[in-house]
Amino acid sequence: MSPARQYAVLVAGGGVAGISTALALAREGMSVCVLERTRYEQWRPGETLSPLAHAELSRLGVSLSERGEDFIPSHGIEAAWGSEQPRFHSFITNPYGEGWHVDRQRLDALLARQAEAHGVPLLRLTSAMKLEREQGRWRVHAQTASGEVELTCEAVVDATGRASSVARQCGARRYRVDALCSVSAVLEQPEGMAQTLLVESTPLGWWYAAPLPGRRVIVSLLSDTDLLTRAGALRPAGWCALLSATRHLQARVGTPPESLLFHIRPCETSSLERSGGERWVAVGDAASGLDPLSSGGILKALRSGRQAAEALRSALGGDDTAIPRYAEAQSSGFTQYLTARLGHYATEQRWPDAPFWQRRMEASAASAKLQTERAIP
Numbered sequence: 001m002s003p004a005r006q007y008a009v010l011v012a013g014g015g016v017a018g019i020s021t022a023l024a025l026a027r028e029g030m031s032v033c034v035l036e037r038t039r040y041e042q043w044r045p046g047e048t049l050s051p052l053a054h055a056e057l058s059r060l061g062v063s064l065s066e067r068g069e070d071f072i073p074s075h076g077i078e079a080a081w082g083s084e085q086p087r088f089h090s091f092i093t094n095p096y097g098e099g100w101h102v103d104r105q106r107l108d109a110l111l112a113r114q115a116e117a118h119g120v121p122l123l124r125l126t127s128a129m130k131l132e133r134e135q136g137r138w139r140v141h142a143q144t145a146s147g148e149v150e151l152t153c154e155a156v157v158d159a160t161g162r163a164s165s166v167a168r169q170c171g172a173r174r175y176r177v178d179a180l181c182s183v184s185a186v187l188e189q190p191e192g193m194a195q196t197l198l199v200e201s202t203p204l205g206w207w208y209a210a211p212l213p214g215r216r217v218i219v220s221l222l223s224d225t226d227l228l229t230r231a232g233a234l235r236p237a238g239w240c241a242l243l244s245a246t247r248h249l250q251a252r253v254g255t256p257p258e259s260l261l262f263h264i265r266p267c268e269t270s271s272l273e274r275s276g277g278e279r280w281v282a283v284g285d286a287a288s289g290l291d292p293l294s295s296g297g298i299l300k301a302l303r304s305g306r307q308a309a310e311a312l313r314s315a316l317g318g319d320d321t322a323i324p325r326y327a328e329a330q331s332s333g334f335t336q337y338l339t340a341r342l343g344h345y346a347t348e349q350r351w352p353d354a355p356f357w358q359r360r361m362e363a364s365a366a367s368a369k370l371q372t373e374r375a376i377p
Contacts (some may be wrong), residue, residue: 005033005150005151006151006152006349007031007033007154007314008030008154009030010035010155011033011034011159012035012127012156012158012159012165013159013284014035014159015284016107016284016301017034017286017301017304018036018305019034019112020060020255020306021283021300021308021312022305023061023115024059024060024305024306024310025309025312027060027133030313030316032341033151033153034112034123036123036126037127038110038125043105044291045104045218046212046305047104048197048324049064049100049108049299051094051095051096052149053100055096056303057288059306061142063071064175069144070106071103071106071197072100072195072266073098073101074099074100074196075090075098075194076088076195077089077199078199078248079199080199080200081206082126082348084159086248088196094297097214101197108135112188123144127143128181129143131169133278136154138278140153140156144253144304154316157280158282159282159284159286160265164282165359167275170278172272172275173273174271175270175271176270177268177269177338180267180268180292181222181223181228182222182263182267182292183221183239183264184263184265185219185260187218187256187297188216188217189212189215189216189217197209197210197295198249200247200249201350202246202376204221204356205222205224206223206293207220207353208223208292209252219256219291220286221239221354222292234264238258243300264349269290269341271331272286272287274295275282276324281312283301283308284300284301287304288334293344293345296336307326307329311323311325345361
């Protein structure tokens with residue numbers, strides 16, 4: 001067992017939300033340490049980053065405009081949703097400039113390097129296994145590649161994604177609204193492919209395709225887990241057959257190769273019952289997981305990291321209301337998101353008898369709130 005290491009704040013999870021929290025704290029001179037269970041080598045889905053993220057990244061001293069081929073500009077979103085023909089939503093007139101198509105591995109690694117440049121210890125291949133509250137401080141038992149270490153801190157941040165492993169240890173429950181799942185493949189990008197995110201709804205659910213750095217494109221099918229299984233979409237032959245039935249998406253990405261590497265990822269809408277408690281907060285997906293349809297996962301991660309850092313600074317400075325205010329703001333934001341999500345799904349009326357759309361059309365804002373009372377086992 002290594003000697004205890006002491007920090008003001010310990011962050012469990014080195015993704016966008018965790019690193020943004022740590023960076024914001026470090027830039028204010030606070031001692032903070034990040035535990036990351038990987039070396040950033042694991043596959044993470046590519047995403048289209050909203051222009052609104054520019055302001056959040058600039059607060060952290062991060063600029064994507066100078067990163068060359070690591071991050072490529074996004075000109076907007078094309079959506080065949082509620083109609084046969086796609087509608088184009090351009091980023092050109094956005095006051096924050098263009099969006100970005102990002103490779104999450106590269107983005108997370110970039111933010112990790114930025115944190116280390118600000119003196120943040122980032123312990124890779126390390127997970128927080130057990131937390132104990134002692135004399136007003138947290139004692140964290142962490143597992144590393146070489147054994148167990150013990151760290152102490154005044155406050156802890158849960159940035160472990162939908163697992164919410166820290167919050168669960170603190171007694172918080174997580175609730176699920178749906179059972180959405182994505183089945184994705186990364187393909188070679190066709191010559192001359194438009195630098196836009198393409199979304200297309202179908203009777204089974206919906207698809208998206210987005211360019212990635214390195215002349216690649218990510219193609220994803222999203223539906224409820226049981227419907228994907230029933231349609232054979234978890235197998236290459238079934239997935240490819242469904243892709244071939246799309247009107248716009250296959251024309252954009254071409255015919256997939258015979259050998260495909262699939263990435264299957266739960267991406268349900270879900271939330272903690274509370275996003276903070278006695279000297280702990282949850283950020284990003286650990287606080288609440290959004291439907292990828294929102295295209296707001298990274299932006300929410302950056303914002304919640306900044307807001308959590310502000311709450312922790314105040315709390316450690318003696319403001320006992322700071323963390324409850326943060327938790328209430330996260331809860332209010334999730335409620336607003338649920339309303340917007342329901343409205344967006346309601347605009348697609350072409351397949352009222354298809355189970356995926358029937359489930360969403362039958363939901364109202366009130367019933368969605370009731371659905372959140374079903375805890376994830």
